[in-house]
Amino acid sequence: MPGYEHPKPRLTWAVLAGSLFLFLGACGGAWDKWVGTEEEVILPGDRISVLLHARALSPDPKLADADILLPPPMVNPTWPQAGGFANHAMHHLDAGDILKPAWRAGAGEGADDEERLVGSPIIAGGRVFTMDAESNVNAFDAATGDKLWETELTPEHEDDGHIAGGLAFENDRVFAATGFAQVIAMEGASGAIIWRQALGGPIRSAPTVRGGRVFAVTVDNKLYALDAFDGTTLWSHTGIAEIASLLGGASPAVDGGVVVAAYSSGELVALKVENGRLLWTDSLASMRRTAVSSNLSHIRGRPVIDRGRVFAASFGGLFVSIDLRSGRRIWDRQIASMESPWVAGDYIFVLTNDAEIVCLSRKDGRIYWVQTLPPFADMEDKEDPITWTGPVLVRDRLIVAGSHGGVLAVSPYTGRILGQEDLPDGVSVPPVVAGGSVYFLSTEAELLAYR
Numbered sequence: 001m002p003g004y005e006h007p008k009p010r011l012t013w014a015v016l017a018g019s020l021f022l023f024l025g026a027c028g029g030a031w032d033k034w035v036g037t038e039e040e041v042i043l044p045g046d047r048i049s050v051l052l053h054a055r056a057l058s059p060d061p062k063l064a065d066a067d068i069l070l071p072p073p074m075v076n077p078t079w080p081q082a083g084g085f086a087n088h089a090m091h092h093l094d095a096g097d098i099l100k101p102a103w104r105a106g107a108g109e110g111a112d113d114e115e116r117l118v119g120s121p122i123i124a125g126g127r128v129f130t131m132d133a134e135s136n137v138n139a140f141d142a143a144t145g146d147k148l149w150e151t152e153l154t155p156e157h158e159d160d161g162h163i164a165g166g167l168a169f170e171n172d173r174v175f176a177a178t179g180f181a182q183v184i185a186m187e188g189a190s191g192a193i194i195w196r197q198a199l200g201g202p203i204r205s206a207p208t209v210r211g212g213r214v215f216a217v218t219v220d221n222k223l224y225a226l227d228a229f230d231g232t233t234l235w236s237h238t239g240i241a242e243i244a245s246l247l248g249g250a251s252p253a254v255d256g257g258v259v260v261a262a263y264s265s266g267e268l269v270a271l272k273v274e275n276g277r278l279l280w281t282d283s284l285a286s287m288r289r290t291a292v293s294s295n296l297s298h299i300r301g302r303p304v305i306d307r308g309r310v311f312a313a314s315f316g317g318l319f320v321s322i323d324l325r326s327g328r329r330i331w332d333r334q335i336a337s338m339e340s341p342w343v344a345g346d347y348i349f350v351l352t353n354d355a356e357i358v359c360l361s362r363k364d365g366r367i368y369w370v371q372t373l374p375p376f377a378d379m380e381d382k383e384d385p386i387t388w389t390g391p392v393l394v395r396d397r398l399i400v401a402g403s404h405g406g407v408l409a410v411s412p413y414t415g416r417i418l419g420q421e422d423l424p425d426g427v428s429v430p431p432v433v434a435g436g437s438v439y440f441l442s443t444e445a446e447l448l449a450y451r
Helices: 011-023 031-035
Strands: 101-106 122-124 127-131 136-141 147-152 166-170 173-177 182-187 193-198 208-210 213-217 222-227 233-238 253-255 258-262 267-272 278-283 304-306 309-313 319-323 329-333 342-344 347-351 356-361 367-372 376-378 383-385 388-394 397-402 406-410 417-422 432-434 437-441 446-450
Touching: 122 166, 122 432, 127 166, 127 446, 136 173, 166 208, 182 213, 208 253, 213 258, 222 258, 253 304, 258 309, 267 309, 278 319, 304 342, 342 388, 347 388, 388 432
Parallel strands: none
Antiparallel strands: 101 446, 122 127, 127 136, 136 147, 166 173, 173 182, 182 193, 208 213, 213 222, 222 233, 253 258, 258 267, 267 278, 304 309, 309 319, 319 329, 342 347, 347 356, 356 367, 376 383, 388 397, 397 406, 406 417, 432 437, 437 446
């Protein structure tokens, strides 16, 4: 895959941020104030360093002068499921040189103390689909933002307060995994329910669909493979039970006839798609536990399958590269994360539990650079901790969004923070990109599109 060196910051990206955040009603200003330019721009207001706490990781000194070459940006026409495609490897996405606000729409009920938004939007068939905090699925016209339909998935006998899973799309069908222990298939054009299949436990992660099979993981670490046509259970696999876990979970990754599932126990398992035969298993429980929280080995970020390798990180502190066919561990690093790694060419970008973005070599796991993000909204008093989500690589920018409503652009070549801006509401799920458009879903269930 051809690569190219980092160009100088584009003025076209300066236009993008200015139009975007004026549209969002945030602080305003030109895009070069958010992304950065060759000239230093002095902004009014208080200065708070983003490097107020020590880095937990350090770059490899032998890579200090190495050039990072990324594949060229590519336009992906769809984002049909969590993580983009079924293998979760999206590489370098393109959203065009100039982006302007397109539309914004209410996407149902937002998060509160009992209900959370854990599923990102999906885009397919000219529509954008979302699942809100009350398990309602909404469809919007991707071109105009007009609402096309809404389907309520909560069974009549169920109470509120269940955390939904997420969505996937294939062959004009939308598949929803819910906290009511059901996978539901709907018509993409109308939202009409085609079938419901009850599983053995609630689901708090989006399903993955490929080749007529739907894969879903329940909170008690059981993977189900369902027939996408009628919901029939084809096979299942049971992992080790885990009492404590994080909110949300990892959607399985599928590629090359193999499905890789990640469990809250820290287990990573690979099985044959057609029959569920176990190929290999690994554990991402860290051997070096220095905090009580590291006892949680939950793999919450989606595993990625890319060119015969599997990449996955656990909350407990282990990031691994594994051969897809043999299960041989190629390398591992003491890196804790509850977000999905992002693979682009020969590099991997991951957001750690210590509020750091790290760039690693896909080949051997060595670290090129580390960038610390603000861990608190109030850095002076160390109050209001920020939960960051991402990253997503779009046109030479790593985009991360925070629970406080802030968004940062980070250079994938150096780790330098290029700019920052405030959104109207917090964000708990990463943005998605399709057809040259970028979509955000806020914790208040507001969907924003711009292209």
